Amino acid sequence: MQNDSQQSDIENERLGLELFAENFKQRRTKLGVTQADVGAALGNLKIAGVGCLSQSTICRFESLTLSHNNMMALKPVLAAWLEKAEEVYKSKQMSGNCDNTIIPQRSDKKRKRTSIAAMEKRALEAYFAIEPRPSSEKIAIIAEKLDLQKNVVR
Incomplete structure (x- = not known):
């Protein structure tokens, strides 16, 4: 106790x-x-x-x-x-000098989160409602039509 x-x-x-x-x-x-x-x-x-x-x-x-x-x-x-x-x-x-072993330099490798406008979102939802698992070629076509990057559409 x-x-x-x-x-x-x-x-x-x-x-x-x-x-x-x-x-x-x-x-x-x-x-x-x-x-x-x-x-x-x-x-x-x-x-x-x-x-x-x-x-x-x-x-x-x-x-x-x-x-x-x-x-x-x-x-x-x-x-x-x-x-x-x-x-x-x-x-x-x-x-103006920094010891990068203690405070690492910011690496801008990480991609910013994509913001999709309402119109683009509705178009993507319509495409994916028709074809839930489009091929890579289809994704490329959708991306081009919506002026988005392919990995964003994916």
Whole structure:
């Protein structure tokens, strides 16, 4: 059975984790770094026993859905990364140079989500109502008629 002191220590620890996770997310977002970027950058810190982490792990940390022990293990690692990242960010502001191992450069590889106008949407729905699984050639023809990219129609 736990006494009141142990219980309050556990509660304080839990609240500290919640505050850190929220603060971490806000500061990471302010730096313009994605969860995936954080996970990849952790491998560059050369912390013993810590390699790259997945975007999912960072997400679960921020949403407090990891186990308590995993949260406690990751907190100092993420705190070290955040401190280093903010240091790099400040020096970048002053000098214009950035250490890409800590704060990765934005790569514009990810395609923006396509917005389809109502008229185009109705036309696509009509085409696909007639033929739910059109061939690649048909998709190319539809894309050309609607002035859309083939992968958008697909």
